[in-house]
Structures are given as C-alpha cells and as structure tokens.
Amino acid sequence: MKYEDAIKKYDPVIGIEVHVELGTATKMFDAAPNTFGGGPNTNITPTSLGLPGSLPVVNEKGVEYAIKIGLALGCEIAETCRFARKNYFYPDVPKDFQTSQSDEPIAAEGSVEVELEDGTMFTIPVERAHMEEDAGKNTHIGGATGRIHGADHSLVDYNRAGVTLVEIVTHPITGTGERAAEVASTYVRTLRDIFRALDVSEARMEQGNVRADVNVSLRESPDAPLGTRTETKNVNSFRSIERAVRYEIARQATRLEAGETIVQETRHFHEGTGETSSGRPKSDADDYRYFPEPDLVPLVPSREWVEELRATLPELPAQKRRRLAGVWGFSDLEMRDIVNAGLLEAIEETVNAGAKPAAARKWWTGEVARLANQKDQPTAELVTPAQVAALIGLINDGKLNDKLAKDVLTAVADGEGEPAEVMSARNLEIVEDTGALEAAVDEAIAANPDVVEKIKGGKMQAIGALMGPIMKATRGQADAGKAKDLILAKING
Ligand SMILES: Nc1ncnc2c1ncn2[C@@H]1O[C@H](COP(=O)(O)OP(=O)(O)OP(=O)(O)O)[C@@H](O)[C@H]1O
Ligand SMILES: [Mg+2]
Numbered sequence: 285m286k287y288e289d290a291i292k293k294y295d296p297v298i299g300i301e302v303h304v305e306l307g308t309a310t311k312m313f314d315a316a317p318n319t320f321g322g323g324p325n326t327n328i329t330p331t332s333l334g335l336p337g338s339l340p341v342v343n344e345k346g347v348e349y350a351i352k353i354g355l356a357l358g359c360e361i362a363e364t365c366r367f368a369r370k371n372y373f374y375p376d377v378p379k380d381f382q383t384s385q386s387d388e389p390i391a392a393e394g395s396v397e398v399e400l401e402d403g404t405m406f407t408i409p410v411e412r413a414h415m416e417e418d419a420g421k422n423t424h425i426g427g428a429t430g431r432i433h434g435a436d437h438s439l440v441d442y443n444r445a446g447v448t449l450v451e452i453v454t455h456p457i458t459g460t461g462e463r464a465a466e467v468a469s470t471y472v473r474t475l476r477d478i479f480r481a482l483d484v485s486e487a488r489m490e491q492g493n494v495r496a497d498v499n500v501s502l503r504e505s506p507d508a509p510l511g512t513r514t515e516t517k518n519v520n521s522f523r524s525i526e527r528a529v530r531y532e533i534a535r536q537a538t539r540l541e542a543g544e545t546i547v548q549e550t551r552h553f554h555e556g557t558g559e560t561s562s563g564r565p566k567s568d569a570d571d572y573r574y575f576p577e578p579d580l581v582p583l584v585p586s587r588e589w590v591e592e593l594r595a596t597l598p599e600l601p602a603q604k605r606r607r608l609a610g611v612w613g614f615s616d617l618e619m620r621d622i623v624n625a626g627l628l629e630a631i632e633e634t635v636n637a638g639a640k641p642a643a644a645r646k647w648w649t650g651e652v653a654r655l656a657n658q659k660d661q662p663t664a665e666l667v668t669p670a671q672v673a674a675l676i677g678l679i680n681d682g683k684l685n686d687k688l689a690k691d692v693l694t695a696v697a698d699g700e701g702e703p704a705e706v707m708s709a710r711n712l713e714i715v716e717d718t719g720a721l722e723a724a725v726d727e728a729i730a731a732n733p734d735v736v737e738k739i740k741g742g743k744m745q746a747i748g749a750l751m752g753p754i755m756k757a758t759r760g761q762a763d764a765g766k767a768k769d770l771i772l773a774k775i776n777g
C-alpha cells in the first residue's frame with residue numbers, strides 16, 4: 285500500500301526514544317575520557333571493561349546534566365532514584381549488562397512543545413528521562429553485512445562503552461494523523477536545540493551524539509486500542525526519522541491490508557533505499573532481568589541542588605523565539621522563516637552588534653542565504669554576524685548602497701577581508717566626491733542632446749536614460765538622488 289493511501293486509512297501512533305551523549309569530561313561511571321574518536325580501545329579503564337575488582341562511581345556532572353534536561357522538559361526530578369542492571373548478552377557490553385535506570389528514573393512526566401514548519405503546534409508527552417551508559421561498537425567483517433551470523437569475524441571497540449547517556453522516552457504520541465513523520469523529526473530537532481541551549485551536549489546528529497529509536501504502530505481509528513509497534517533503532521538524521529516513519533506506516537498498512545499481523549520487533553533503517561528491515565523480535569515482556577545495581581548507592585539529589593539548577597537554566601529556544609519576536613516586532617511567519625532557516629542566532633548576534641533587526645533579517649535571509657545556497661555552504665561559514673552588522677553600518681553611513689553592499693558581501697564571503705577593508709580595496713564606496721559625479725553628469729548631458737531636449741520639454745522619465753551612462757562612468761557608485769538633482773540643476777540652469 286502506498287504511504288498516501290495508508291495514512292488516509294490508518295491512524296498512526298508514534299513513540300520516540302532519544303539517546304543523547306552528554307558532554308562530560310569523563311564517562312558515566314569511570315574516569316576514562318569521554319571523547320569521540322581515538323584509536324580502538326584506547327579510551328578505556330578496567331571499569332569501562334567491567335574487569336574483576338573494578339567498581340563504578342557516578343559522574344556528578346552527568347547527574348547535573350540529566351537533572352537539567354529533566355527540568356527543561358518540565359519533568360519531576362525524583363527525590364531518590366536508583367541505577368539498575370539491564371542484563372543482556374552481546375559483545376557490545378563487556379559486563380554482560382548495561383548500567384541504566386529502570387523503574388526509578390531521575391526524571392519523569394514532562395512535555396515538549398513542538399512547532400512544525402507551518403506553525404502547527406503539538407505537545408509531546410514525555411514519560412521519563414533516565415541516565416545510562418552507552419555500549420561499545422561492534423563491526424562485523426565479511427559475510428552478510430550487519431549480521432553477526434554469517435560474518436567471518438567481528439571487531440569490538442569499547443571506547444564508547446560507558447559514555448554518559450540520557451535516554452528520553454515519550455508516551456505513545458497520538459493525534460498526529462498525517463503529520464506523524466514531521467512531528468517525529470521536529471520533536472527530535474526540538475530536543476537537539478534544547479540540549480545545545482543547556483550546553484549539556486554538542487548534540488551533533490552526524491557524530492551520533494543524538495540517536496532516535498522510532499516506534500510506529502497503526503490502528504483502524506483514533507478510538508481503537510493501540511496496535512502492535514515496531515521499533516526502528518538508531519536513526520540519526522532528521523530526514524531519516526521522517527523517512528523511517530513514512531516507510532513503516534506504508535509497510536505496516538500493506539501487511540494489515542493483506543490480513544497479516546505486525547510483528548513486534550526492532551528494525552534497521554537503510555539510508556540508501558529509505559527502507560527498514562527486520563532486526564530481532566522484541567516483546568514487551570523481554571526479560572532484561574533488571575535489578576538494582578548493587579555497586580552504586582541510591583542517588584538522592586538534594587532539593588537545594590535541584591532548585592539551584594532550575595534557577596540557572598538558560599532561556600530555552602521556544603521562549604527565546606517568543607521573546608525576540610516581541611522585541612524585534614516580527615510577524616509569526618517572519619519568525620518561523622528565520623528559525624526554519626537556522627538564522628535566529630546569527631540575526632540575534634547581528635542585532636547585538638548594533639544593527640537594526642529589520643536590516644539584520646533582510647541581509648541574512650536575503651543575500652547571505654542566497655550566497656550560501658549558491659556556494660552550497662552553511663551561512664555561518666560565509667560571514668560572521670559582526671561582518672553583517674559592519675556592512676549594515678556602512679549602508680547607514682551612506683558609504684554603500686544596496687547594490688555595492690552586495691558586492692562587498694560577496695567579497696567578504698570569499699575571504700577578502702572585513703567589509704570596510706573590502707570596500708576601500710575594491711574602491712566600492714559611493715562617490716562622495718561631487719567633482720567626479722559632476723564630470724559624469726556633464727559627460728552624459730553632452731553625449732545625449734536629444735534626451736536633454738526631452739527633459740527640457742518636461743519629460744522627466746527621460747532622466748533615466750542619463751542615469752545609465754552616469755552609473756557606468758562612476759562604476760555604480762553614484763548616489764542616484766544626488767545625480768538626478770545635479771542633472772536638473774544643470775539642464776534647467
Ligand atoms: N503501540 C505503540 N505504538 C507506538 N509507540 C508505542 C506503542 N507502545 C509504546 N510505544 C512507545 O514505544 C517506546 C518504548 O520505549 P521504552 O524505552 O519504554 O521501551 P523499549 O523500547 O521496549 O525498551 P529499550 O529502551 O530497551 O529499547 C515509548 O516511546 C512508547 O511510548
Ligand atoms: Mg528505551
């Protein structure tokens with residue numbers, strides 16, 4: 285069944301689990317450095333490997349970051365919580381269990397407001413945010429790719445084992461209808477922005493700092509009980525999240541139409557084809573034999589600490605957007621365009637550097653965005669907010685008009701220097717020198733007697749015919765208003 289038909293016939297329900305790697309200096313339960321990359325099995329200690337005699341110690345920064353995330357999502361922070369062993373046998377966990385939290389997470393029951401590109405809002409109910417450690421990385425060589433069975437041999441890198449993670453789990457998200465895929469990706473994007481605002485993670489999707497497990501089920505109607513879900517694991521780009529949801533909706537609908545049932549299982553998403561494929565069956569009763577981690581004492585975050593952290597929470601992206609819209613006087617639509625283009629921070633910094641909001645918006649969403657598109661480079665790599673503010677300053681001082689400013693901007697983006705330097709070096713400044721302007725006007729008048737006659741006869745539009753040669757002679761640097769005044773003064777004596 286095609287996606288378009290599936291989404292008309294069935295009501296999709298989604299559930300998202302987001303794993304975020306925290307930017308702590310060391311791992312969650314040991315002193316190994318928490319850094320990306322490095323040679324295989326170099327960022328490890330006996331505790332990362334769970335060697336006999338090693339003991340875990342909770343990373344205080346990790347707890348602080350988890351509390352901040354919980355608070356930012358409007359969760360209750362537990363008065364007391366515990367770590368648990370999630371037991372499973374796979375070579376990515378050297379201890380045969382992952383230290384996680386089960387029925388006593390540090391944060392529970394919050395929500396996240398998500399705004400789609402067209403302004404439609406959804407409230408995503410958050411069930412929990414809990415602390416855990418990441419697993420290591422397996423690479424299966426030879427045989428069927430991605431399968432441990434059939435591979436000739438497997439390699440394991442424990443650098444990531446023990447890395448500080450927080451997992452945020454939503455309740456089943458209903459009522460999204462045909463917007464399900466967009467809601468899923470926008471929710472993860474919103475979380476990414478929150479992590480960055482909180483400064484708890486670099487939150488780089490492409491480095492796997494943020495990964496989403498995407499659960500999808502279908503039901504006949506919004507009143508029907510929830511259908512059986514599949515869980516597509518470790519999807520790590522916004523676009524892939526959308527594609528995975530759409531694919532699953534179409535795939536599940538096809539099965540249901542054929543009278544088949546949905547198997548509750550994990551699935552893998554394939555970038556190349558946009559398809560998901562079956563992983564392993566996984567029932568809700570899957571027995572991880574959770575039990576309290578005996579090597580760690582219960583964690584009791586003091587209320588003073590929690591309130592201290594609450595008081596230092598930065599302004600979150602959604603609040604900031606609302607506040608700036610008010611201060612700048614932009615419409616909802618203008619604000620959304622700015623946010624969707626990822627230009628909010630740049631414009632804010634440009635305004636902080638002295639530019640008027642309207643001018644900052646005009647240059648970033650206009651010429652800078654055009655150049656970025658042309659060069660296929662992010663706007664942030666082309667010019668800095670300070671440079672755009674300087675450019676706007678030169679326009680306000682009457683040294684540049686818009687056309688000249690565009691030339692200056694292009695040169696700045698090409699790395700030729702700061703706006704004022706480029707303007708002087710390329711001699712782009714508006715001709716202030718009335719002598720040069722006058723000479724150009726005289727020349728144009730002398731060369732076009734017929735036009736002059738028309739102007740004398742009252743045909744003011746004819747002035748335009750003189751502006752071309754004047755602009756040419758001054759290389760576009762003439763102030764058009766001044767040139768016109770001069771022409772009239774000379775002709776009418
Ligand atoms: N019928 C359903 N349709 C869609 N989503 C569902 C459905 N039932 C549960 N979910 C969602 O699936 C997710 C389950 O995540 P959770 O972490 O609780 O369990 P899990 O996936 O079994 O465990 P693990 O952390 O080991 O992957 C939640 O976001 C939940 O809201
Ligand atoms: Mg989970």
Ligand SMILES: [Mg+2]
Nearest residue numbers: 301497499515
């Ligand atoms: Mg899961």
